[in-house]
Amino acid sequence: MNRCLFYPNLLIRKSELHSTNDFALGLIKTQKPSGGTVVLTLSQTKGRGQRTNVWESESGKNLTISIILTPEFLPIPHQFQISCVISLGVYDYLSEYLEDVSIKWPNDIYVGNEKIAGILIEHSIMGSTLSHSICGLGLNINQIKFISDAPNPTSLAIKTHKEYDLDKELTKLLRCIENRYFQLEDEKSEEQERDYLKAMYWMNETHLFSDELGEFEGEIVGITEYGQLRVRANKGERIYNFKEVSFIR
Numbered sequence: 379m380n381r382c383l384f385y386p387n388l389l390i391r392k393s394e395l396h397s398t399n400d401f402a403l404g405l406i407k408t409q410k411p412s413g414g415t416v417v418l419t420l421s422q423t424k425g426r427g428q429r430t431n432v433w434e435s436e437s438g439k440n441l442t443i444s445i446i447l448t449p450e451f452l453p454i455p456h457q458f459q460i461s462c463v464i465s466l467g468v469y470d471y472l473s474e475y476l477e478d479v480s481i482k483w484p485n486d487i488y489v490g491n492e493k494i495a496g497i498l499i500e501h502s503i504m505g506s507t508l509s510h511s512i513c514g515l516g517l518n519i520n521q522i523k524f525i526s527d528a529p530n531p532t533s534l535a536i537k538t539h540k541e542y543d544l545d546k547e548l549t550k551l552l553r554c555i556e557n558r559y560f561q562l563e564d565e566k567s568e569e570q571e572r573d574y575l576k577a578m579y580w581m582n583e584t585h586l587f588s589d590e591l592g593e594f595e596g597e598i599v600g601i602t603e604y605g606q607l608r609v610r611a612n613k614g615e616r617i618y619n620f621k622e623v624s625f626i627r
């Protein structure tokens with residue numbers, strides 16, 4: 379039997395939205411959307427990024443989507459697995475076109491030292507498991523000029539000197555994410571973690587980081603089973619949750 383997560387009738391297209399994540403959040407509150415529902419807009423006017431950042435995307439140029447997943451099988455402490463699914467799916471998709479794609483922990487997608495995609499995942503919880511995960515993704519496809527002060531943005535078009543049909547790219551992207559989701563559902567999370575580590579930006583290289591104690595030299599050596607970052611520094615290994623450490627250079 380052919381497995382499928384993303385059915386065409388579960389794709390919700392809106393010409394303009396404040397934020398696809400906010401729209402998806404509204405769906406969860408008012409209806410019970412099926413896993414595999416995808417909200418897409420061509421024009422996002424108040425896109426939200428990590429922390430309090432704004433996500434800017436030129437109208438009609440890029441993929442700005444929110445994927446609703448229902449990973450009821452996943453215990454809450456393992457929610458980082460959803461980050462792995464989405465970031466590896468995007469990584470797999472981009473690797474069809476580009477070399478030097480990497481995942482900057484926890485889930486920024488880079489090409490060399492430039493950011494091509496950002497991911498914002500918001501979970502809703504039921505009991506001790508996840509009921510819905512809203513996986514927001516901004517993937518720069520055809521945008522050439524960036525006005526925002528986002529650090530080093532790039533796009534698929536800049537990197538390959540071609541323009542892309544967004545619908546075709548969406549289909550390819552969703553196939554890659556679907557494969558990674560089934561890998562998780564099939565309890566192949568060890569394989570997934572191995573692939574995530576292989577794809578990781580700055581893995582096993584010495585770089586400058588900063589945390590609440592100041593700047594320090596260290597080397598990313600992996601992640602914990604809960605997705606925290608492990609950095610080896612002079613005085614031993616340090617373990618970070620998201621937002622507790624910054625990558626300097």
Ligand SMILES: O=C(O)CCCC[C@@H]1SC[C@@H]2NC(=O)N[C@@H]21
Pocket residue numbers: 396397398399400424425426427428429431433442443444486495496497498514515516
């Ligand atoms: O890198 C980041 O800061 C995360 C950016 C996430 C942006 C996407 S675009 C689609 C979805 N809707 C939002 O409001 N944000 C996410």
